[in-house]
Amino acid sequence: MERKFLVILALAASTGVASAAETTEPGNVEFVDGAVEASLTGVPGDAANGRKIVGDKGLGNCVACHQNGDMTDIPWHGEIGPMLDGAGERWSEAELRGIVANAKMMFPDSMMPSFYKVDGFIRPGKAFTGKAADDSFGPLLEAQQVEDVVAYLTTLKDD
Template sequence: MKRQIVLGLALSALAAPAMGATAPSAVSFAEGAVAGSLTGTAGNPEEGMKVISDRGLGNCVACHVISAMPDVAFQGNVGPTLDGAADRWSEQQLRGIVADAKKTFDGTIMPSFYKNEGYIRPGDAFTGKAAEGELAPLLTAQQIEDVVAYLLTLKE
């Protein structure tokens, strides 16, 4: 019984930050920008750097070069360099671009990292079948805030 209570408390503690987050379908875009924080909690640039460079999370470096990350191998050249991102875009614009770049850049191939609906037949892993039910966004609301916080450190 004690183990169940402890497990329940641990799970509720993990879910607590997400409970206050703006749902992907409730994010309000104005000309591609998202004015307010998705979580009400400041982003952590160090965590954002992990998301950007982790091939299992954001994997931004697969398409973008970030000179401030010289130890991250195989940086891409598909998207623009993120060097100086904080000088080119505001915090609100960066939040919108990371959440759903398609709201800013028509025709972009950049994935929508904070979206869970409006897909055109998403697949169910490698089964060849359409996915069933609601899809989770690629990143959490806090991970979006963390990535934005890191991008705001990238100045020319």
């Protein structure tokens, strides 16, 4: 009987029937001193995809503000934020997750965008844009993209 249960459980897990970890919505992220201990997805981040997001001008665009010695293939690194080299030694995974999700929780005066936030913004209305302000927008990065960026940043060590 026990073996039959294990076989059924294994089949359910392999077919996706078993319950998967739920994504934490932006408004439900729990920050402790700026850090976010729990994964936003329950799925490990993909460092290779995180590297792409960090360098992609249409996604994370982290290199617009940060220099990164690992990305010599991408031109025009900014100098506004701290170097990303050694980020995996300077901050823990939880701290990096908090910084990427909403850097202002750890560094209130940061100019870094909040990549996983959807409320609390001050938006211009009709006088500036000619259109009414719209509150229906999502985060800059999806939860798994945040996890991927964090996975990549943890690989950046000082040599």
